[in-house]
Amino acid sequence: MNIVVWNENRHEKLNPRVAEIYPKGIHGAIADFLSYAGHTVTTATLDEPDHGLTDQVLKEADVLIWWGHLAHDEVKQEIVDKVHQRVLDGMGLIVLHSGHFSKIFKQLMGTGCDLKWREVGERERLWVIDPTHPIVSGLDSYFELEQEEMYGEHFDVPVPDELIFVSWFEGGEVFRSGVTYRRGNGKIFYFRPGHETYPTYHNENIQKVIKNAVNWVVSSKGPQHQYGQAEPLENIVKKESLS
C-alpha cells in the first residue's frame, strides 16, 4: 500500500516545543510508525511545489493522510480539486485533528465543519462506540490522552456513516472523535486527536487506530460505475404519446 502523509509543517518551524516533540515533523512521526508496519510511505508538505502533491504522487497514492492548521488558506484550490477527484475515484483519506477545517475536508463534507475548542491541556478519554469496526481492532473499551486540546460538540459535519469514537473532556464537553464517510468510490476517516504541542502521535493507541484506519480506507476495488446515457437492458413498450 502506498501511503502519502501530508503535513502543513509550519508549527514545527515556528514553535520549538513542537519541533522538540516531533523532530521530523508530525508527518515524519506518522510516516515512521506506518513504515514500521510495512507500508510504503512518503511525505508531502505545504511548502513543496504543488504542496508535494503532484499528479504522479496522487495517482500512486492508495491512502492520503492530512494534517493542517495554520495555513489552510494557502493550499491551492487546484490541488484541493485534484485530491477531491482522487478520493471520488477511490483513494482513501484520513483527516487528522485540525484538518477538520481544511479545504479538502470541507469540500467533501458540504458543511462548515466548525466546532468548539479550548487549549488548556485537559484530559481526553476516547470511548469505543462501535466495537465491530476494524478501526478499533486491538483497543480496550476506552483510552486516555492525558493532555489534549478540547474539541466540543456541536461538530458541524454531516451525519457520519459510522460513529466509532466519542470523546469525554475534562472541561465538560463531548465530541464525535472518530467518524467515517463514503464519497464516490472513496472512504474517509476523520480522527480528532493530534494537537501539535502534545505527543499524541507517539501514543500507542493513537498509532493503532491510524494503522487500522489505513487498512480500512484503502479501496477494496469495487466497481467503477459508468455514468451518463445508457441503453435499456430490457424491452421497453412504446407508448402513444411518444409517437
Added chain:
Amino acid sequence: MNIVVWNENRHEKLNPRVAEIYPKGIHGAIADFLSYAGHTVTTATLDEPDHGLTDQVLKEADVLIWWGHLAHDEVKQEIVDKVHQRVLDGMGLIVLHSGHFSKIFKQLMGTGCDLKWREVGERERLWVIDPTHPIVSGLDSYFELEQEEMYGEHFDVPVPDELIFVSWFEGGEVFRSGVTYRRGNGKIFYFRPGHETYPTYHNENIQKVIKNAVNWVVSSKGPQHQYGQAEPLENIVKKESLS
C-alpha cells in the same frame, strides 16, 4: 410557511411541448398546488436579477425548492454560496429531478452526483422503502408514472440519512428516488421524478410527496450552536507540563 420555488425556466421557453404541459412554468405548477395547500409561495427564476434570490428573499424563505437542468453553469457562484449558507442556517431545501447536477446540490453533497439516464418515456414505479417517514404520509405501497426519464444507479451521492423511495424502471434499472440529508441546521430532500416533457408535477402522488416534504424540511427550531473558543464548564486540574 414561506416557500420559494426556483426554476431555471428555460425548457418552457424553448420547447412548446413543455410550455403546453406547464403554461405557467414548472415553478408555476408547483407554486399553485403548494399555495392551494395554504402556504405562502413565491417563485424565482434564473433570468431575474440575482436569479430572483436576493438576500431578502433568501432571508425570508423557510423552504426553497430547486429545479434546474440546461443552465446549471449560469447560476452565479455568489448566489449558490448564499443559498448554501442559508441551508446551513436552517432553511429547508428540496432538490428536484435534474437538480441533482445543480451547483448547490453538488456543493452540499461533496460528490459528483452523476447517474445513468435515458429519455424514452418508460414506466417508473416508486416503491416506499420507509413507511414511517412523514414524507410518505397518505401514499400507498407504491405509485407509478406512466412515462418518465430514467435515472439509474449508481447515483453518486453520499449515503443518504434516510432512504424513502426506490424506483423500478421498465428498461431494467433501479434508483434511490427519495433521499434525505442533514447539513448544518438544514434539512434536504432530493426527489427524482420531474422530467420537463411529462406532466409529472400534475400527478397527485407527486404533489402529495412535495406537500409532505415542505413540512418535513422546514426547520423545527433546534439550537443554534455556538462555535469557536469555549470556556470550560467544569474545573480542569492543572497539569505539570503546562506550568
Added chain:
Amino acid sequence: MNIVVWNENRHEKLNPRVAEIYPKGIHGAIADFLSYAGHTVTTATLDEPDHGLTDQVLKEADVLIWWGHLAHDEVKQEIVDKVHQRVLDGMGLIVLHSGHFSKIFKQLMGTGCDLKWREVGERERLWVIDPTHPIVSGLDSYFELEQEEMYGEHFDVPVPDELIFVSWFEGGEVFRSGVTYRRGNGKIFYFRPGHETYPTYHNENIQKVIKNAVNWVVSSKGPQHQYGQAEPLENIVKKESLS
C-alpha cells in the same frame, strides 16, 4: 393524540424518597405535563390486570411511554408480544431510562441492551448532536441535570437510526442518551435520563424533550404494506427451463 404512560410503579411504593419526589408516581408526573400540553393521557402500571395494557388500551394508544426497572421479569411475555405487534403496526414508543432493560426494548432491538452504570448523584450534561431533529426543538446546545445516575458506553444497542443526544458524566463516561429506531411502521425514541431518586421528570428541558418526542414518534400514516405472494405488475417472459 392518545398517550399511555406505563410505569412499573414499585419504587414509589418501596422508597419514601421516590414517593416524595413523585407523589402521583413517575407515570403521574409524566401524564400531568403531557395532559397540560393538550394530549389525552392515561396511565397503566404493572400491578393492574394485564399490566393495564388490555387489547382495547393498546388498540387506542397512539403513543406508549415505558418506565420500568425492578420488575422487568414480571411483565408477562404475552403482553410484551402485543405491545411489540402494536409498535410494528405503527404505535409510537418512548422508552425511558432503566427501560433499556425491559423485555419490550430488548425484543425490538435484538441485542443485550446492557451498559455501564453508577449511582452516586453525579452531574450529567446532555449535548445536542442533531440540531435539525424535531425532538430538540426549543432547546439550547446542551442542558444539565445536577444529579443523575450514570449510564456509560458501551451501550449494547443496534446503531441508532438517529443520534440526538450524547451525555457527558462527571465521573468520566459518555453515553448516547437520545436515539431513535424504526421497527415496522413504528417509531421508537429511547431517552436516557430519569432515575427515580432525582426530580428529573420535573425538569423543564426533560419535559420539552418528551413533549417533542410524542409528536415525533406518533404515526404519520404511511402505507400499510401488503406482504406475501404477489401477482406481477409487468409482463414476464416465459423462459425455457420453466416449461
Added chain:
Amino acid sequence: MNIVVWNENRHEKLNPRVAEIYPKGIHGAIADFLSYAGHTVTTATLDEPDHGLTDQVLKEADVLIWWGHLAHDEVKQEIVDKVHQRVLDGMGLIVLHSGHFSKIFKQLMGTGCDLKWREVGERERLWVIDPTHPIVSGLDSYFELEQEEMYGEHFDVPVPDELIFVSWFEGGEVFRSGVTYRRGNGKIFYFRPGHETYPTYHNENIQKVIKNAVNWVVSSKGPQHQYGQAEPLENIVKKESLS
C-alpha cells in the same frame, strides 16, 4: 477462519430438481467454494442432533452461514438463543434468501421480516449501491440472475447499517438485496438470492459476494466491553442532597 454452513436440507430430500442442482445439498455447494477459497469449512443441518450446532461447534465458528425455508419452526429455541448469543459475542453471520424468516434473523432484527414474493422464474438484476464496500470487491456495476424467485419491498427489517445491493425484478418490484447490521460485537450480512430450484449458488458472482462477505462479517477483534456497575474514572464532587 472456521466457517459453518448451516442448511435445513429438506428441499434436497423432497424435490428431485433441487437434488439435481445441488447433489451435495445447498450447504455442500457453499462449503465447496469456500473450502476452495482456503477456509476451514464444516456443515450442519437441521436433522442432526442439536441441528449440528453443538456448543463446541458454535464456540469454534468464526462465521455461520444460514439457509432455511420449510422448517423454520422446527429449529429449537434453545439453539437459536445460543446462536444469538454467539453473534452478540462476535461471530459473523450470513443469512441467505428464505432465511429472512428464520427465528435467528427475526430475533436479531426485532421486526416481522416479511416481504412480497413470487416464484415464476423471472429475471433479477442486482445493482451495486455501495461501490466502496468490501463485499462488492471484484464485481461490475450490476449482475443478473436469469431466473430467481422474486422478493419485493416492503422488506420489513430495521433500516440497514449499510445498503449494498438493490434488485430489479422483471415483474416490477425492487428489493434491498444485500444489507448489513451490527448486533453486539457481531456483524450480519443478509443476501437475498438463492431459491432452491435455481442454480444460484453455482453463479460466479454470487460466490464472489459470499466469499467477500465471510471476510467482512468475521470479527476484527475489537474490545469486549465490560457492563454493569462501574467505579468513577474522575473525581466526583459530593453534593448536598446526597448527605
